[in-house]
Amino acid sequence: MEAAAIPANAAHHDHHGPPEANRSSRVDPQMLGMMLFIISEIMVFGAFFTAYFFIRVVHNDPWFPINGVELPKLVAGFNTAILVSSSLTLHWAETCAKKGNRFGLKAGMLTTFLLGLTFLFVQINEYVHIGFAPHDHAEGSIFYGLTGLHGAHVAIGLTLLAIVNIRAFKGHFTPENHLGINVPGIYWHFVDVMWLVVYFTVYIL
Amino acid sequence: MTAAVRQPGWTRAITAIVFGIAFSYGLSIGARALFGYDPYLDGEAVLQIALIATPFFFMVGLGLFDYWGYWMSGRPTRPEDHSGHGAKSWKSYFYPNTDHKVIGVQYVVHSFFFLFVGGLFAMLIRAELAQPGRQFLDANTYNGVFSVHASLLIFLFIIPVFAGLANFVLPLMIGAPDMAFPRLNALSFWMLPIAGVMMLGSFFAPGGSFASGWTAYAPLSSSAPIGQVFFTIGVQFAGASSIATALNFLVTIITMRAPGMSFFRMPLLVWANFATSLLVVIATPFIAASQFFVLLDRALGFNFFDNGQGGDVLMYQHVFWFYSHPAVYIMMLPGFGIISEVLAVKSRKPVFGYRMMAFSLLAIVVLGFTVWAHHMFVSGMQTWIRVPMMITTAIIAVPTGIKIFSWLATLWRGVLKLDTPMLFALGFLTMFTCGGISGVMLAMIPITIHVSDTYFIVAHIHYVLFGGSLFTIFAGTYYWFPKMTGRMYDEKLGKIHFWLTFVFFNATFAPMHLIGVEGMPRRVADYADQYAGWNLAISIASFGLGLSTLVFAYNMISSWRGGPRAVGNPWRALTLEWQVSSPPPVFNFDTIPTVVGGPYEYGIPGAVHGVFADTPPPVTARTTPATTSSPARD
Numbered sequence: 001m002e003a004a005a006i007p008a009n010a011a012h013h014d015h016h017g018p019p020e021a022n023r024s025s026r027v028d029p030q031m032l033g034m035m036l037f038i039i040s041e042i043m044v045f046g047a048f049f050t051a052y053f054f055i056r057v058v059h060n061d062p063w064f065p066i067n068g069v070e071l072p073k074l075v076a077g078f079n080t081a082i083l084v085s086s087s088l089t090l091h092w093a094e095t096c097a098k099k100g101n102r103f104g105l106k107a108g109m110l111t112t113f114l115l116g117l118t119f120l121f122v123q124i125n126e127y128v129h130i131g132f133a134p135h136d137h138a139e140g141s142i143f144y145g146l147t148g149l150h151g152a153h154v155a156i157g158l159t160l161l162a163i164v165n166i167r168a169f170k171g172h173f174t175p176e177n178h179l180g181i182n183v184p185g186i187y188w189h190f191v192d193v194m195w196l197v198v199y200f201t202v203y204i205l
Numbered sequence: 206m207t208a209a210v211r212q213p214g215w216t217r218a219i220t221a222i223v224f225g226i227a228f229s230y231g232l233s234i235g236a237r238a239l240f241g242y243d244p245y246l247d248g249e250a251v252l253q254i255a256l257i258a259t260p261f262f263f264m265v266g267l268g269l270f271d272y273w274g275y276w277m278s279g280r281p282t283r284p285e286d287h288s289g290h291g292a293k294s295w296k297s298y299f300y301p302n303t304d305h306k307v308i309g310v311q312y313v314v315h316s317f318f319f320l321f322v323g324g325l326f327a328m329l330i331r332a333e334l335a336q337p338g339r340q341f342l343d344a345n346t347y348n349g350v351f352s353v354h355a356s357l358l359i360f361l362f363i364i365p366v367f368a369g370l371a372n373f374v375l376p377l378m379i380g381a382p383d384m385a386f387p388r389l390n391a392l393s394f395w396m397l398p399i400a401g402v403m404m405l406g407s408f409f410a411p412g413g414s415f416a417s418g419w420t421a422y423a424p425l426s427s428s429a430p431i432g433q434v435f436f437t438i439g440v441q442f443a444g445a446s447s448i449a450t451a452l453n454f455l456v457t458i459i460t461m462r463a464p465g466m467s468f469f470r471m472p473l474l475v476w477a478n479f480a481t482s483l484l485v486v487i488a489t490p491f492i493a494a495s496q497f498f499v500l501l502d503r504a505l506g507f508n509f510f511d512n513g514q515g516g517d518v519l520m521y522q523h524v525f526w527f528y529s530h531p532a533v534y535i536m537m538l539p540g541f542g543i544i545s546e547v548l549a550v551k552s553r554k555p556v557f558g559y560r561m562m563a564f565s566l567l568a569i570v571v572l573g574f575t576v577w578a579h580h581m582f583v584s585g586m587q588t589w590i591r592v593p594m595m596i597t598t599a600i601i602a603v604p605t606g607i608k609i610f611s612w613l614a615t616l617w618r619g620v621l622k623l624d625t626p627m628l629f630a631l632g633f634l635t636m637f638t639c640g641g642i643s644g645v646m647l648a649m650i651p652i653t654i655h656v657s658d659t660y661f662i663v664a665h666i667h668y669v670l671f672g673g674s675l676f677t678i679f680a681g682t683y684y685w686f687p688k689m690t691g692r693m694y695d696e697k698l699g700k701i702h703f704w705l706t707f708v709f710f711n712a713t714f715a716p717m718h719l720i721g722v723e724g725m726p727r728r729v730a731d732y733a734d735q736y737a738g739w740n741l742a743i744s745i746a747s748f749g750l751g752l753s754t755l756v757f758a759y760n761m762i763s764s765w766r767g768g769p770r771a772v773g774n775p776w777r778a779l780t781l782e783w784q785v786s787s788p789p790p791v792f793n794f795d796t797i798p799t800v801v802g803g804p805y806e807y808g809i810p811g812a813v814h815g816v817f818a819d820t821p822p823p824v825t826a827r828t829t830p831a832t833t834s835s836p837a838r839d
Contacts (some may be wrong), residue, residue, distance in 0.1 A: 047494030138515035
């Protein structure tokens, strides 16, 4: 706003704002930043999967069921469905934002948030009833390590979704300006896809 | 008083720290009471929570999250008045600032402070090793001193000082008014003092500071006294800082280049930081994870490294070195960029093989991820991994060799100006080549088995990190000193500094090769009498090396205070940062320049790199001091 208010021939001592930066790429800086952040997040998971590999494959102790305790594959499977459906509702909300459908945006974002919250509650409930602790054996450590790391990412994602919700309900997004939904949105999709990988390797394999 | 507490700043930050400590007590006691632990109050538990929580309270108190807080809660953000942009006096450097130039200076000065602290620890180490037997450090303190020495110099000097130099010059070089995310930039700087205070503070922990080396191998680290946690958590903050900066650099380089600045017209410093940032974004999460494992094992009784419970000890080394081998390139590639700038300008010739220089950086990035297990030849890992790692390690010397030979070809028949930055650049070329050759030696499995954990390793690491990285840092600091401060440094003192450093550096570290091959073990406070002669000589030389940095410190401080004013372009360089005044205006450029040619067309008559719309061709130095163009906004 400052830069626009100054006549173009003003002396540079009166220059109030920075010059407009040249945009040398069609990618949004925010989106690119989030993508790079997601790459580093994938590497954090990669390190935890390395630990998983060493404990399960290199050390080669029997995987679950351990001492008769099996992982709750079915409950976690339903939970997976909940998380995947939250990605779909998020996509619906984004489409509504693009079309200018305010109600759809708000309903979609709120549903996504509540589905994510449900996932987290089911996960915590699973911890309470699962029947082993991280300090019982290394398999337990990596189970809690991977699912807990993912849970932490769900929590971060939910924080981002909460922000989007607040701003959506305050009417901050327009069909032209909805980057503030897309950037947290891509993070939420990443959290979903990462859960599929965790679920498949830890519970199913 | 209430106003001071409510305004972002140091008063609020210190208040927040008090709240953070109270929060840690509350959380710890509450959680232990909830789960029925006895006693409710456990000092170590509180300390571990406090180490994680209080830094966040501190950063919130300092005001780093204020803008985001308004934005996130949907409240109106204050219109950008640029009041937190640019330094108004020296006091501005002690507050969060969004100006990349201020942040750059904050980074560099902060890092050099830790160079001197880390150097003092080196002096302690050499004093202890001057004679066989115990001088004045007991064995455990000695372990702590060399661990803190290495950790400070790696995580709080070499990695951030490169980020600082690049922070200052990189946006100028590509013709951007600032970094892509200025507030994230401020946040990533302020995580560093937190890491530094933690690592130094570990000396006050019961049981002494962390003493398991900068590598912190498990299970030694997961069963060490509480001082270890200061490293485990401090590294997380340093790592988060460098990831955030790297992300910022990548976005800035990709999206904010000036018109005409194609990738192959970028100065090689920009290329080098592009490559380094890729390494940081991809590799640094691994050290974060390795320290998470240690913390979980220590604090919550996980079994990642408990072999009896099915854990795997070697996993730590694999995860750690998957970061820490790329980390040696994180500590070297930005230096390669600095050397390319200095050599081209000071020999008045285009950089030889510009494209190969850029591609070899990328080759190092890729190959850097394939060599980590050469640190583990004697660790007892599967033997079949050894030979592939030996081969990839030998291969990674090829792109590095391309760079060395290209620099030599750049010098060939150039008009060399042997001033301080150039001397350090030439010193780097010779010393880094020596360090590189001992590196290729160490890649060979039989030699590694023979000299593993001896002073040969110490000699190698100091030839690449001191003779390599630190020489490039000195070269870069002298080279951009006029741009950063608006003053010229004292050339005579600079040359004295170089020669003292060069001579004492070699006197200190070259003999370590010999005693290493003879079998003197590293990381031990005492040694056999047969090494006494060389060790005394090394210690005396190292004190000379320590004193030589005082010449540097005096030169920097006195020149900054009262050196002659620098013109905009004292080196007659073509890159964009030299086409603005020294120090640059608050917003870098009045109008974004247009790039019309390569950055190193020296010796070609009429060659131009960038043109400015409102000024006739570049080299005219605008000597407006930055203070007069600071934003006078209400």
